[in-house]
Amino acid sequence: MPTNPIIKSLFNHRSIRKFKPDPIEPEVLETILRCGTRAATASNLQYYSFVVVDDPAKKKAIGFPDVPVAIFAMVDVYRIKRWLETNDTVPLKMEGVNSLFTGMWDALIALQNVVVAAESLGLGTCYYGVGIRMDVRRHLGVPEYVFAAGLVCIGYPDEDPGLRSRLPLEAVVHRNGYHIPSEDDIRRWYAERERTWDAVQKDKKAKLAEQGIHSIPQAVAAQKFSEQAMKDRSTGIIENLKRAGFDLGVIK
């Protein structure tokens, strides 16, 4: 296996949820944000912005009072629109599906560069899905055509968790086309994940059993993919898309 400091750093990623109170030095923060902007970007238009949150009241308002810094990667077509309009060019369809998906792509690969850079400098990071569901217009004052693509919290680690296991590579890599797995494939790929049930504490198991949950996949189905769970998680995203003015209604 070829290796180098970059490969080693990528392989060493753990999500860090507990941070020391130490702030991130301004020059470190600037460096990791600059690394974000060096990521590839569609037509060199940078369809994104970062919103860096370190004000204590603001961190509390978004639900992260104890992290040194929270960084939102926003799809930002608003800034592009402003540029075009400033130059007597009237854009016609900034709200298109293409703007949104190009922006998601741009924003998330830029954010991952921030994460990779941060970890290389001894910082810990954790992505939080709630970032795309919360009302960023209210909390952060974002204008139209701005939509949160991702949120990561960053700080100096105050824990040292082990690496989490991943599915075997064959489960996620397809060659020259998507190969539909057999039942045996699925069972083999997920065997390690299913065994994590053994580590669940007895009283927690008893509580889950009352809800008809007797295994990891049953817990995942109930917690992540029940109709109610999906609705709860999707609602905030849909509201944010509407507030941002992205026209996904054309799909129906």
Next chain:
Amino acid sequence: MPTNPIIKSLFNHRSIRKFKPDPIEPEVLETILRCGTRAATASNLQYYSFVVVDDPAKKKAIGFPDVPVAIFAMVDVYRIKRWLETNDTVPLKMEGVNSLFTGMWDALIALQNVVVAAESLGLGTCYYGVGIRMDVRRHLGVPEYVFAAGLVCIGYPDEDPGLRSRLPLEAVVHRNGYHIPSEDDIRRWYAERERTWDAVQKDKKAKLAEQGIHSIPQAVAAQKFSEQAMKDRSTGIIENLKRAGFDLGVIK
């Protein structure tokens, strides 16, 4: 500015569009894909798959006959659904907006890890927006709940382009809230980009003038954000979302 081999590598990113014919060694390809799977992932569910395309006929079919390897990062909720169903758990709403956006997030940060790892090993990379618009069901046989989030082509570089400039950091970084820029801000941020007009060749300028295009922003507006351009680019994405069965109709 703090630095290290990782920061240096991120700062050195250039998109490479011309590759040597040399194939990528299998152990190199495996290493960069493994780096992809070490990226953070929501609930450790890996809402993505990679489809690696290196078969000459398949590369030609997707429009990239001359690249060593094309890698699609797919939102993949199908594999998760298969796992849950194999275990007598009937998932109810895999097609929700939350699955799609969580998958976009997961897939794109995993793909950026592949890119960062590839570049650290001397490979060149280029993202291609067409990846999310092409009919991946026809070309790659993807099942329901699988949607292309991103496409990158990878190989050993046969060109050495300079770094492309980016907007000044103040244009893309907001602190504790989104700060609406003034007209002066916009003009200052985009001044360098607008000056690239000076390098456009005279006969190309004459041709653009016939279309009423006399500046970079006018060219961007006409080429990327005209009603027709947006419709053309959005149509393929919308078709792919429909084929994948993601229910974005709920937004209207």
